Amino acid sequence: MKEIKKESKIYVFDDLYELPSDVAQLMEKAIEARSRAYAPYSNFEVGAALLLDNGQIITGNNQENASYPSGLCAERTAIYYAGSQYPEAKVIRMAISASSKMTATDTPIPPCGACRQAMVEYEVKQIHDIELYFMGAKGAVAKSNSVMNLLPFVFDKTVLF
Known part of the structure; x- marks a missing residue:
């Protein structure tokens, strides 16, 4: 038996104002998109913006959607739209902001597992990393x-072949 160890590195900025200006602008677009979320059941709104x-x-x-599995996360909504409208373009970076109407969201909230899987498909396809920035409401x-x-x-x- 052998051990396989993989590590993840995450960098944390104190707030939106510590980000490079182009990334902060992208995050502002994600926050704006979050304000248009349709989340009447969970009261958990997420916005994503990708460059x-x-x-x-x-x-x-x-x-x-009232039929819960029929809904779609912000990250997949954005990346699938990009893939359908700009199939040759590469995704450079994505900004994500999430907030809850029930509790404060002031720590970074990462994408769910289904969104990670969908996003990694594009990362592998384009043979180029997608930089991710994620936060709560603040x-x-x-x-x-x-x-x-x-x-x-x-x-x-x-793994399919």
Whole structure:
């Protein structure tokens, strides 16, 4: 038997104002998208904004449905739209902001597992890391240099052949 160890590195900024200006602007777009989320069941609103290598900024927010599995997270809403409208473009970075109407969200909130899997598919496809920045409604902002950093044992097309 052998041991396999994988580590993840996350960088944490004290707040939005400590970010580089271009990243802060992208996060502002995510916060704006969050304000348009449709989350009447969970009261948990998420916004995402992603920057493509062609300069386009795509936003998305969570869209819930009374039939719970039919809803879609903000990250997947944005990345699927980018993939359908700009199939040749690479995703450079994504900013995510989440808030709850029930409790304070002042620590970084990472993407869920389903979103990590969807995002890593694009990272593998484009052969280029996607930088992730994520936060709650306020407070610290976490940075991951890639999606794979958050999902180290990736399930991708290589296991299907």
